[in-house]
Amino acid sequence: MDNHSHNDHSAFKINTLVWGSLYALTIISVWVTHFDLTTFAVAVALGVASVKAVLVAAYFMHLKFESKILSIMVIVTLLVFTTFIILTLIDYSNR
């Protein structure tokens, strides 16, 4: 909580910048659907979504300014989830 106070002046600026980036990324992800990306379409769509999610988590959800333990917890959870996805896909593709 203490490390909030000294960057309060820039807090408004940072939040506004993050909002602008999220807005731009949304427009971009809709715009690229007009091109025929075929196999890349899914990768691009999910890639842009991931960047947006990281922005929200780091700035709106303050992970960047909280103690490291929270970020570690989030990363471990995401690794567990990714493991589930990979194992399921391996299982599915080998049937």
Next chain:
Amino acid sequence: MDNSINIAAEEKNQPLQHDEHRDDEASKMGMWLFLFTELLLFGGLFLVYTIYRFMNAEAFEHAGMELNTNLGTVNTIVLITSSYTAALSIVAVRHKQYIKAKYLLWVTIFFAMFFMVVKYFEWSAKISHGLFPGMEEFLNLPPGEGLFFFLYFFMTGLHALHIIIGSVFIGFVIYYIDKGTIKHDDYVVLENAGLYWHIVDVIWIFLFPLFYLIA
């Protein structure tokens, strides 16, 4: 004698008054643990979607064209903006700008309602075409497209439920700011409400491309 008793009483009272048991860090950690369960709840559904999409690639793409990308885009921007105002309300409370904070949270709720109204029109259009699970048109769809609409209604419906819960949570926060329970040096409830609202936003950030863009 009286004096010494008073001093003794003061010494006894002093630590009691300051011993307000509060641990914001742990409170936020608890909220995050809850958010992980939310992540896995929707994560499981994303996994179901992924596998069925592999199995019914063409049907999913065909059914996906039924969805209105413009409405989806508008709703994405509405949710992003509501997250932005929720984040700003924390800055405002820290600066003791309570009226501004409450105003920002009302704007968040307004955007949440806006999202729900758009969702209502979207769902109504699909339902009037008989595409809700169990309806006549739905039952006549090829199996793959039926799966798509089943997942569409279930996942966006579950997400909409989270929007309603998040709005009520924020409503309580506004009441607490009004009552003075949430103030510039004690606002962890506001932070936790914000965390919940942002995770609802993050889930939509992934729902949007999966249903509206990949078609």
